[in-house]
Amino acid sequence: MPLLEIQSLQVHFPVTQGVLAQKRAWVRAVEDVSFTLEPGEALGLVGESGCGKTTLGRAILRLIEPTAGRIVFKGEDITHLSANSLRARRREFQMIFQDPYSSLDPRMTLGDIIGEALDIHRLVPSTIARTARVSELLESVGLERAHAQRYPHEFSGGQRQRVGIARALAVEPKLIVCDEPVSALDVSIQAQVINLLQDLQHERGMAYLFISHDLAVVEHLCRRVLVMYLGRVVEAGEIREICRTPHHPYTQALLSAVPVVDCDSKRQRIVLKGDVPSPIHPPNGCPFHPRCPIAEARCRTERPELVETSPGRWTACHLVRGQ
Numbered sequence: 111m112p113l114l115e116i117q118s119l120q121v122h123f124p125v126t127q128g129v130l131a132q133k134r135a136w137v138r139a140v141e142d143v144s145f146t147l148e149p150g151e152a153l154g155l156v157g158e159s160g161c162g163k164t165t166l167g168r169a170i171l172r173l174i175e176p177t178a179g180r181i182v183f184k185g186e187d188i189t190h191l192s193a194n195s196l197r198a199r200r201r202e203f204q205m206i207f208q209d210p211y212s213s214l215d216p217r218m219t220l221g222d223i224i225g226e227a228l229d230i231h232r233l234v235p236s237t238i239a240r241t242a243r244v245s246e247l248l249e250s251v252g253l254e255r256a257h258a259q260r261y262p263h264e265f266s267g268g269q270r271q272r273v274g275i276a277r278a279l280a281v282e283p284k285l286i287v288c289d290e291p292v293s294a295l296d297v298s299i300q301a302q303v304i305n306l307l308q309d310l311q312h313e314r315g316m317a318y319l320f321i322s323h324d325l326a327v328v329e330h331l332c333r334r335v336l337v338m339y340l341g342r343v344v345e346a347g348e349i350r351e352i353c354r355t356p357h358h359p360y361t362q363a364l365l366s367a368v369p370v371v372d373c374d375s376k377r378q379r380i381v382l383k384g385d386v387p388s389p390i391h392p393p394n395g396c397p398f399h400p401r402c403p404i405a406e407a408r409c410r411t412e413r414p415e416l417v418e419t420s421p422g423r424w425t426a427c428h429l430v431r432g433q
């Protein structure tokens with residue numbers, strides 16, 4: 111049984127205007143996304159900023175209410191669970207945020223930031239046990255037990271992200287949604303945090319949904335990847351296969367912008383014209399057609415479905431057909 115099953119998930123936000131907050135339009139942030147995640151698997155979710163990947167990650171954890179579709183976690187439909195019922199399950203799915211500066215309360219010591227999760231879920235029977243568990247968690251992410259008495263501002267960005275990871279680990283989750291966890295860090299620190307996440311996954315067997323705009327980072331950590339564009343998955347499959355032979359023109363452009371990636375051949379840089387269109391008024395037909403270098407007439411009117419074009423490989427493009 112998959113750990114997580116996402117079925118035709120949609121997330122739309124109303125755009126309001128005026129003092130009466132009248133709804134004027136809808137932002138179609140996530141459109142008809144489906145996938146499964148196995149226990150202990152790391153699945154990548156990539157795309158440009160504004161493609162809906164963070165909204166999707168938050169909706170899966172029910173931090174944002176989905177508009178339609180189903181979220182099935184360990185065989186249980188949690189899409190409409192009440193806040194009370196959801197609280198007990200929250201322990202099993204956690205999030206690591208992009209910004210290690212704003213995601214930690216500056217008034218709390220590291221001991222209290224990590225210990226808070228233990229308290230909420232009543233995971234330790236005494237103060238002594240809480241202190242011991244906080245020390246163990248700090249050490250598991252490469253910090254020292256003495257750091258429990260100190261405050262976030264005393265640490266570097268990479269160290270703060272380690273605190274965020276320790277906080278997520280405190281409740282022994284089955285799934286962690288990692289939302290661009292290294293993009294705010296210096297390049298030299300990024301590899302350390304990625305390696306830490308990888309080591310922790312091997313030790314503890316958690317699953318990751320790893321959100322990033324950087325295919326090279328995802329390739330290091332994940333076996334499979336979903337490529338998103340304007341709220342939809344446009345390509346999905348084994349990341350090494352996708353790196354070697356990207357099928358969708360958008361994936362080809364994303365990969366061409368990666369300076370170093372573990373692929374066999376060098377590619378020419380593909381510069382996409384224009385910006386990502388507004389998700390309030392997505393283009394008709396293929397959502398990528400205004401920027402696609404090989405668009406045909408029908409791309410402007412017919413939206414391509416995401417279809418399996420070779421075993422385990424899915425693509426949404428009229429010009430990519432099964433092999």
Ligand code: SF4
Nearest residue numbers: 396399402409427428
């Ligand atoms: Fe480009 Fe058409 Fe394929 Fe869309 S369907 S990616 S516009 S070729």
